[in-house]
Amino acid sequence: MKSKLTLVIGNKNYSSWSLRPWIFMKHTGIDFEEIRIPLYDPKFDQEISKYSPSGKVPVLLDGDLEVWDSLAICEYLAEKFPEAKAWPQESTQRARARSIASEMHSGFLGMRHALPMNCRKSFQDFSVSTEAQEDIDRIQQIWNDCLQKSQGPWLFGHFTIADAMFAPVALRFSIYNISLTETSCLYVDTVKKTPAIQEWITGAKNETEVIPAFEK
Numbered sequence: 734m735k736s737k738l739t740l741v742i743g744n745k746n747y748s749s750w751s752l753r754p755w756i757f758m759k760h761t762g763i764d765f766e767e768i769r770i771p772l773y774d775p776k777f778d779q780e781i782s783k784y785s786p787s788g789k790v791p792v793l794l795d796g797d798l799e800v801w802d803s804l805a806i807c808e809y810l811a812e813k814f815p816e817a818k819a820w821p822q823e824s825t826q827r828a829r830a831r832s833i834a835s836e837m838h839s840g841f842l843g844m845r846h847a848l849p850m851n852c853r854k855s856f857q858d859f860s861v862s863t864e865a866q867e868d869i870d871r872i873q874q875i876w877n878d879c880l881q882k883s884q885g886p887w888l889f890g891h892f893t894i895a896d897a898m899f900a901p902v903a904l905r906f907s908i909y910n911i912s913l914t915e916t917s918c919l920y921v922d923t924v925k926k927t928p929a930i931q932e933w934i935t936g937a938k939n940e941t942e943v944i945p946a947f948e949k
């Protein structure tokens with residue numbers, strides 16, 4: 734797919750919101766350039782203000798248009814590239830996919846705060862707080878329900894925005910060695926084996942910035 738899109742992202746090691754539209758674009762073959770602005774760098778505010786009115790990554794640039802916020806970017810791309818099949822075709826499935834993508838986008842703060850994404854790390858005996866565990870249980874309920882209905886490998890059979898929204902969660906569960914159901918384990922494996930995710934992780938490993946707050 735040809736376009737002149739630019740996606741502005743944070744560090745690949747830490748920026749889970751950046752990963753969501755990035756994986757969606759990579760996995761569906763949407764052509765784009767990348768600008769990386771390391772988070773918490775003294776120049777971050779100055780650099781991101783050139784591109785994003787929200788002052789946050791990710792932001793998508795399409796000519797003069799700026800689209801910010803991960804889910805809004807994915808929705809914009811879904812309209813621009815119908816061939817990417819960004820949502821399930823059937824309307825009730827699409828409504829369910831949008832519900833879980835929104836639930837991820839607006840929630841699971843307990844899990845997000847307790848398990849920050851850090852692609853370079855691996856924990857063996859990580860102690861999970863009650864709040865984080867409640868989020869983990871709800872996420873597994875979502876995954877198990879979707880995968881039972883779709884028979885996989887993705888939440889709605891083929892890769893959709895819902896999978897892009899949950900991709901960083903799958904990585905977190907792997908990084909923190911979270912105890913999971915068999916179905917969830919298979920889903921985490923599917924995400925981890927995806928070539929686009931492998932490319933992101935390689936990029937993260939090649940980065941040199943360290944943000945102590947996310948190192949645990």
Ligand SMILES: N[C@@H](CCC(=O)N[C@@H](CS)C(=O)NCC(=O)O)C(=O)O
Nearest residue numbers: 743748749750789790791802803804
């Ligand atoms: N709701 C936004 C969240 C974006 C966000 O919080 N991005 C973080 C990095 S992952 C950021 O830019 N932080 C820098 C800051 O807040 O100054 C989205 O979905 O894109």
